[in-house]
Amino acid sequence: MASPLSADRMVAALSLEGVHVAEHAGWRTHNRNSKGAWGPVNGILIHHTAGSNSLGIVWSGRSDLPGPLAHTHLAKNGTATMVGNGRANHAGPAAVNAFTAVLNESETHPRPSNASGTVDGNARLYGIEIENLGNGRDPYPAVQYQAAVRWAAAICRAHGWSANSVVGHKETSVEGKVDPSFLMDTFRADVAERLRHSAAWSPGAGTGGGTTTPNPPKKEKDMQLTDQVAVGDWQPRRWPDDKGLKDKRISVETALGSAYGHSRVAHEGVDALRKEVAEVKVQLAEVLAVLKQGRA
Structure with missing residues (x-):
């Protein structure tokens, strides 16, 4: 449990981790704080946009769900655009059993159970929307996937959290969400690997090249x-x-x-x-x- 990072601390942490940060005009005061609590924070939630050219909608939202729809939008080229600072409409109700695993930084993340009750995920979780169709065929370019890993690792490092504080929306949602379309165990392992090094660490040659498929086959x-x-x-x-x-x-x-x-x-x-x-x-x-x- 921790107090949310300020806008300045967030940008500094991401930049130190090697994330290419862009700032949407007005993002520092763009939030849903008037509608509910923001903090204390306990973890990080990963999404895919299920569309293309989604920065605008992540910023403004939809007719039924006002923006921001995350704290960061991550483009295919690896640019992380800050769109919200505070409460964002991204997590919705999170299953208590899934949230408890995040809170305890458990190595196992159970299937979200509506029967366990729910907590206000928008108050307790940072969120990123990664540009991807989410159809199982749209690849995540390496520069984008590695930027997502760096983004999550930066927030974990700033709070002193382990990679087990990082979950996918499909791992917390009681509404049947399926994002992101890549394996979260693999993603957490990649975040954990970054956290074993300094924020300035870059993988050696031959690491992070090519594209990351939603569910890469075992070699x-x-x-x-x-x-x-x-x-x-x-x-x-x-x-x-x-x-x-x-x-x-x-x-x-x-x-x-x-x-x-x-x-x-x-x-x-x-x-x-x-x-x-x-x-x-x-x-x-x-x-x-x-x-x-x-x-x-």
Whole structure:
């Protein structure tokens, strides 16, 4: 539990962490303090905008929900625009069981339960809206994702919190929110890694490049000859077509798959043919027996 950061302290903490900060005109007095409490604060809530070019709406809000809708809007290029200083309409009611995990900086974050009751999340949580469609296909450019990590780490560092004070809206909402569209366990691990270093730390070469997909797949190890696979995975429907191959070459994978798959098909075909031949022999023997009886 802590007093909220002042506007100056917030900007200073973010800048020290390496966040590119922009200040929307009037943001220092833009809030919903007249409608409810702001503070004490206990954690950080991560959102995605579910749209594009969303800075305007995060600032002004919607007809049914006045702005600001967060404290910061994070663009695709990594620019963090400050849009609110004080209470913001971003968290809504937070499940007590989920909020308690934040309060206790628990390493596990339970599924939010409406039955546990709710607390006023807008009073207790900082919020950031990250520009993303949230459809599971729109990527988070590395510069944007790393800026989000830095933003969260900066606030944690300023308050002396651990990365377990950072949660996604989907982890607190009793209204079925699904944001953000990336894995929060991974995000918390990235925030924790930053907090193990000074605010000026930058990851070494090869870290933070490319884009971050909403749910990045686990990297698979190279296949070994002793690995077990399903037979169907190695059973092509037809022989590989080598038309157009000037040197008549195919990949080792194709060769292995085709060789095994088609040899198995051939073996099964031969077994079936043997059974048919055996049945024909029996039928032929019966016919011959009848013919012999007719001659007798």
